[in-house]
Amino acid sequence: MRKQVRKRKSGTTEPSTVDANRAIDLVVALMKVPGPSCHEEQITKQVRRRLIAAGIPASAITTDNAHKKSPAGGSTGNLIVKLPGTIRAPRRMLMAHLDTVPLCVGCRPIQRGDSLVSGNPKTALGADNRSGVAAILNAVLEIQRKKLPHPPLTLLFTIQEELGLFGSRFVNVSKLGSPKLAWNWDGRGPERITHAAIGGRTLSIQFHGIASHAGGAADRGVSALALAGLAIQDIVSGGWHGEFLRGGKVGTCNLATIHGGDATNVVTDRVDIEGECRSFDRRLLDRIAREVERACQRAVRSTKNCRGQRGSVTFQTDIEYEPFSIPKNAASVKAAESAIRSLGMKPELLTTQGALDANWLNARGIPVATLGAGQVAGHSLSERLDIEQFLTGCKVALRLATSPELSA
Numbered sequence: 303m304r305k306q307v308r309k310r311k312s313g314t315t316e317p318s319t320v321d322a323n324r325a326i327d328l329v330v331a332l333m334k335v336p337g338p339s340c341h342e343e344q345i346t347k348q349v350r351r352r353l354i355a356a357g358i359p360a361s362a363i364t365t366d367n368a369h370k371k372s373p374a375g376g377s378t379g380n381l382i383v384k385l386p387g388t389i390r391a392p393r394r395m396l397m398a399h400l401d402t403v404p405l406c407v408g409c410r411p412i413q414r415g416d417s418l419v420s421g422n423p424k425t426a427l428g429a430d431n432r433s434g435v436a437a438i439l440n441a442v443l444e445i446q447r448k449k450l451p452h453p454p455l456t457l458l459f460t461i462q463e464e465l466g467l468f469g470s471r472f473v474n475v476s477k478l479g480s481p482k483l484a485w486n487w488d489g490r491g492p493e494r495i496t497h498a499a500i501g502g503r504t505l506s507i508q509f510h511g512i513a514s515h516a517g518g519a520a521d522r523g524v525s526a527l528a529l530a531g532l533a534i535q536d537i538v539s540g541g542w543h544g545e546f547l548r549g550g551k552v553g554t555c556n557l558a559t560i561h562g563g564d565a566t567n568v569v570t571d572r573v574d575i576e577g578e579c580r581s582f583d584r585r586l587l588d589r590i591a592r593e594v595e596r597a598c599q600r601a602v603r604s605t606k607n608c609r610g611q612r613g614s615v616t617f618q619t620d621i622e623y624e625p626f627s628i629p630k631n632a633a634s635v636k637a638a639e640s641a642i643r644s645l646g647m648k649p650e651l652l653t654t655q656g657a658l659d660a661n662w663l664n665a666r667g668i669p670v671a672t673l674g675a676g677q678v679a680g681h682s683l684s685e686r687l688d689i690e691q692f693l694t695g696c697k698v699a700l701r702l703a704t705s706p707e708l709s710a
């Protein structure tokens with residue numbers, strides 16, 4: 303049989319270093335397990351089995367009911383592992399999402415150059431985010447194998463991240479043991495610390511007009527299409543579309559899809575618009591949605607048919623992900639910086655325009671910084687895992703899980 307992944311020289315025995323072969327075998331094994339969002343049961347089982355084989359008592363491993371609260375449903379909740387410490391220090395939490403995008407199902411990891419890629423050309427690799435799962439699972443397996451001292455630890459493996467952060471959104475926070483320091487692995491560069499992420503709202507608008515014959519009774523109609531046009535004009539000319547600055551804060555708004563009308567001889571009685579807005583600032587995020595709603599109401603008020611009747615608008619907005627920003631001097635950030643420095647790298651602080659599980663944990667009062675473990679080009683057929691970056695991510699995870707110097 304063809305050897306799929308080349309072995310490295312045997313691992314070192316220094317307690318705080320990572321056995322490269324074991325870490326690579328682990329991530330390869332995890333990437334092979336299918337686990338698209340809402341179907342995380344196999345990968346959950348696999349992680350649980352490895353923890354138990356390493357001597358973690360089954361009673362320390364639980365799942366919550368996040369899937370029962372998720373609008374997407376799903377077969378299992380978040381996997382939560384709580385370990386007592388062997389040294390006295392505040393509890394630390396390490397987290398990563400278990401699910402992959404559906405494109406990863408059927409992947410066969412093979413080594414190509416310095417990377418792992420999918421040997422199946424029809425699938426992505428699933429390094430997003432099995433690299434993160436492997437980095438934290440590997441840290442705990444190393445702790446167990448080498449009997450490394452460690453503070454109290456919580457591991458949180460979330461579900462349904464790719465679908466809309468539903469695992470982190472509906473996590474049962476009372477099961478996490480109030481960690482004072484927390485890190486999420488879901489990215490590329492192991493020296494990169496994402497400490498702030500943008501928040502997002504959905505915008506859903508329905509204009510209801512009054513249908514009428516477009517020739518014989520056009521004056522009795524109220525065109526939902528005209529209402530939509532007026533509202534869009536108002537939003538754009540008011541400076542609430544595209545990217546804009548308000549009070550020094552940046553926001554974006556994108557009205558993205560529009561549907562309506564059935565026939566050219568009928569005054570359009572319904573138009574649906576879907577869009578989204580984003581900002582790092584929660585108040586601005588809410589204000590954008592309010593401004594869009596007001597513009598829609600102005601359009602409705604300004605338009606009447608010959609009988610003085612108006613159309614109407616139904617407006618809905620939902621928080622998709624909470625924005626967050628943890629200060630640069632927060633304990634989770636400082637600890638990550640010192641772990642990264644101790645491995646000879648220069649830490650890099652970042653903000654992201656994307657959404658992370660960390661958004662919801664931070665919104666619930668747990669200060670989570672996000673780190674990388676070698677995933678490149680996720681959600682695509684050219685996805686790969688940078689082996690060196692992955693191994694460095696594993697080392698950072700092990701330091702953060704064990705190092706006594708990091709304090710809250």
Ligand SMILES: [Zn+2]
Nearest residue numbers: 399430431488
């Ligand atoms: Zn991810």
